[in-house]
Amino acid sequence: MTVRYRGTYTVKPETATWVGHLPLSELDQIGTITHVPNIYIFRPPPEWLHPVDAIFGTLRGSLSRVLVPFYPLAGRLRWLDGGRLRLDCNAMGVWFIEAESDGELNDLGDFCPRPEFEQIVPSVDYTMPIHELPPLLVQVTKFKCGGLALSASISHAVADGPSAAHFMTEWARLARGEPLGIEPYYDRKVLWVGEDPTGPLLPPPNLEHSEFDHPPLLIGHTSDLEQRKKKTTMVMLKLTKTQVETLKNAANKDRAGHHPRPYTRYETMSAHIWRCACKARKHKPEQPTTLCICVDARSRLRPSLKPGYFGNATFDVAAAGTSGELASSPLGCTSSKIREAIETVTHDHVRSAIEHIRRQPDLTMFQDLHALGSTQGLFYGNPNLGVVSWLTLLVYGLDFGWGREIHMGPGNHDFDGDCLVLPSLEEEGGLVVAVGLKIAHMEDFKKFFYEDIVD
Numbered sequence: 001m002t003v004r005y006r007g008t009y010t011v012k013p014e015t016a017t018w019v020g021h022l023p024l025s026e027l028d029q030i031g032t033i034t035h036v037p038n039i040y041i042f043r044p045p046p047e048w049l050h051p052v053d054a055i056f057g058t059l060r061g062s063l064s065r066v067l068v069p070f071y072p073l074a075g076r077l078r079w080l081d082g083g084r085l086r087l088d089c090n091a092m093g094v095w096f097i098e099a100e101s102d103g104e105l106n107d108l109g110d111f112c113p114r115p116e117f118e119q120i121v122p123s124v125d126y127t128m129p130i131h132e133l134p135p136l137l138v139q140v141t142k143f144k145c146g147g148l149a150l151s152a153s154i155s156h157a158v159a160d161g162p163s164a165a166h167f168m169t170e171w172a173r174l175a176r177g178e179p180l181g182i183e184p185y186y187d188r189k190v191l192w193v194g195e196d197p198t199g200p201l202l203p204p205p206n207l208e209h210s211e212f213d214h215p216p217l218l219i220g221h222t223s224d225l226e227q228r229k230k231k232t233t234m235v236m237l238k239l240t241k242t243q244v245e246t247l248k249n250a251a252n253k254d255r256a257g258h259h260p261r262p263y264t265r266y267e268t269m270s271a272h273i274w275r276c277a278c279k280a281r282k283h284k285p286e287q288p289t290t291l292c293i294c295v296d297a298r299s300r301l302r303p304s305l306k307p308g309y310f311g312n313a314t315f316d317v318a319a320a321g322t323s324g325e326l327a328s329s330p331l332g333c334t335s336s337k338i339r340e341a342i343e344t345v346t347h348d349h350v351r352s353a354i355e356h357i358r359r360q361p362d363l364t365m366f367q368d369l370h371a372l373g374s375t376q377g378l379f380y381g382n383p384n385l386g387v388v389s390w391l392t393l394l395v396y397g398l399d400f401g402w403g404r405e406i407h408m409g410p411g412n413h414d415f416d417g418d419c420l421v422l423p424s425l426e427e428e429g430g431l432v433v434a435v436g437l438k439i440a441h442m443e444d445f446k447k448f449f450y451e452d453i454v455d
């Protein structure tokens, strides 16, 4: 498959937008702060295919309009001392890449991220100064068969998953000629940022914050550098509604009395993925392992954040165990660990965690950006894992005027232990699980993943 780049355009907000420094919250500056690429695949009807510029023009015009309310995406990040970041809202604009491929959508198989995706997903060069990189890069690639791939790479320091999904939904609404649905808002005071420094001091962190501890290493290793260098691959594994129900029944069969609410699909699936990964990675039974869970705190704060909060209000927590314990105990025991980790994310916990991060002199160790080829920075590879839920995010139904997507999924493919649970587009109640693992572990993982679905 060859991709020809027609051009890269800088798209700016259509009309003047607020200029100034938007303070970032502590949650914006920890965890993933790099760009997260997602891909949407469309099969537009024939009337949209000629002239080819109709699609590109519609997308560029509506992008310029949607950047008026979503002006932080057209700004630039800037490093401050101590690995901290600031967002300059300066309307510098986003990058919009137009491309054409001589290939067919069928060449992309099940749309699982693979090395060829590098041609259709905008790459971000982090050797460039961060203040020269836009928080949003879009690439639109038109295929010979008339199919279309739209990839948006959004800086996680500017928008978390729910905010990114909100932006994409509003962009599509404006492209269809509809008014904005939910206005974004940027008042960081709801996360205790920018409070009057002469005002009363915030209470010091009063809870334990083991979620910020370095995750465990493989037994016998003193660093994770070797693990960080190993080659990875990604698969998208489909589960039917029946398979999902079988797993849920298995997890809930012997539910301990202190969890009256049944384990959810996420708590069941992430437990299953964690157990299969431990087995595929052939850990020693006493190997400590953690599962990182991304929790949306919007509805857990008091009061809840109003719809439209744009930034990061997600918070990572970890469930912990040993591989032997996970493999030998019933699935529900693992789901129980996950439930207990999620339940720690209360209003008081988030507030205390933010205060904990605020008191750190250097945030570098808490950020993914510094992980590449280094022992610095956040890393959740072997023996650990992260499972992100997109089950309740508005990720599907994106219609820019030529019909909704036929596929939506992650655009990158190179992280060990990076997993995503998505609803199936093919079967109501089914799921798709995107799993990134070391090449050496993937075949065994797939075997356990399907074989271990038993009631």
Ligand code: COA
Residues within 6 Å of the ligand: 160, 161, 162, 263, 264, 265, 266, 267, 293, 294, 295, 296, 297, 314, 342, 388, 389, 390, 391, 392, 393
């Ligand atoms: N669609 C379907 N079911 C819904 C629903 C929705 N929009 N909203 C609530 N439900 C119901 C369902 O019964 C579901 O149970 P089921 O999956 O077994 O059918 C249950 O509520 C799910 O409740 P939830 O509170 O979402 O728990 P969970 O165990 O599925 O997920 C978290 C736990 C922590 C992952 C979840 O609370 C969360 O924070 N998700 C957002 C993650 C996120 O932000 N991802 C992007 C990261 S950048």
